[in-house]
Amino acid sequence: MQALSPVLSAHDLACRRGDRLLFRRLSFTLGAGAACHVTGANGAGKTTLIRALAGLTMPYAGEVRREGALGLLDERTGLDPDLPLGRALAFWFALDGVVEADAIMTRLRLDALAEVPVRYLSTGQKKRAALARMVGQQAPIWLLDEPLSGLDTASQGLVSALVREHCTGGGIALIASHQPLNVPGMTSLAIEDYAPADQDEDA
Numbered sequence: 676m677q678a679l680s681p682v683l684s685a686h687d688l689a690c691r692r693g694d695r696l697l698f699r700r701l702s703f704t705l706g707a708g709a710a711c712h713v714t715g716a717n718g719a720g721k722t723t724l725i726r727a728l729a730g731l732t733m734p735y736a737g738e739v740r741r742e743g744a745l746g747l748l749d750e751r752t753g754l755d756p757d758l759p760l761g762r763a764l765a766f767w768f769a770l771d772g773v774v775e776a777d778a779i780m781t782r783l784r785l786d787a788l789a790e791v792p793v794r795y796l797s798t799g800q801k802k803r804a805a806l807a808r809m810v811g812q813q814a815p816i817w818l819l820d821e822p823l824s825g826l827d828t829a830s831q832g833l834v835s836a837l838v839r840e841h842c843t844g845g846g847i848a849l850i851a852s853h854q855p856l857n858v859p860g861m862t863s864l865a866i867e868d869y870a871p872a873d874q875d876e877d878a
């Protein structure tokens with residue numbers, strides 16, 4: 676399932692949005708089994724960092740290295756809003772060669788929602804559906820942007836458990852979150868430590 680030895684690293688990374696340099700000189704290396712919690716105030720650049728790590732945003736400077744397939748969880752579910760959830764997920768599970776689709780649905784507490792059109796799902800239900808899709812991807816590198824937002828307490832605990840299991844199995848997880856996760860050994864990266872000194876964070 677996992678790449679033999681996944682790697683996610685940034686070297687001297689800098690990103691800007693519009694005229695504003697959000698962070699610079701940001702370097703880290705995550706190997707198999709590593710989890711990293713990215714923290715920072717609204718607008719500090721967490722999503723921008725994740726998009727740069729995913730290759731969706733061109734960095735202003737520096738380099739990103741990824742060895743291993745990527746699973747990205749952000750505010751988009753990537754699920755057809757007009758399909759019942761079960762069919763919308765089945766589309767991706769088939770593409771990803773998932774053999775334990777029922778187990779994933781049950782784990783994410785989605786069984787009872789299989790016939791509900793995706794567009795009718797609540798915020799937390801959509802987040803759980805997006806998590807199910809990501810788990811099905813079986814990618815060794817997880818980039819999670821606010822995975823706990825909109826989730827109830829039980830589901831928040833489930834996200835921590837999924838991250839723990841992913842990393843125990845040799846995966847990598849980098850998680851931007853305003854809320855804490857229960858992942859022993861997780862390192863943290865405060866993005867404001869890399870903000871240029873001459874810029875106000877709300878500018």
Ligand SMILES: Nc1ncnc2c1ncn2[C@@H]1O[C@H](COP(=O)(O)OP(=O)(O)OP(=O)(O)O)[C@@H](O)[C@H]1O
Pocket residue numbers: 692693697715716717718719720721722723724
């Ligand atoms: N396409 C864009 N063009 C110009 N500025 C942008 C663009 N996208 C984001 N920004 C700005 O970049 C800054 C960083 O945004 P980003 O979404 O990375 O922050 P964040 O740390 O994830 O915030 P939050 O905690 O609110 O999710 C913000 O000031 C935002 O307004």
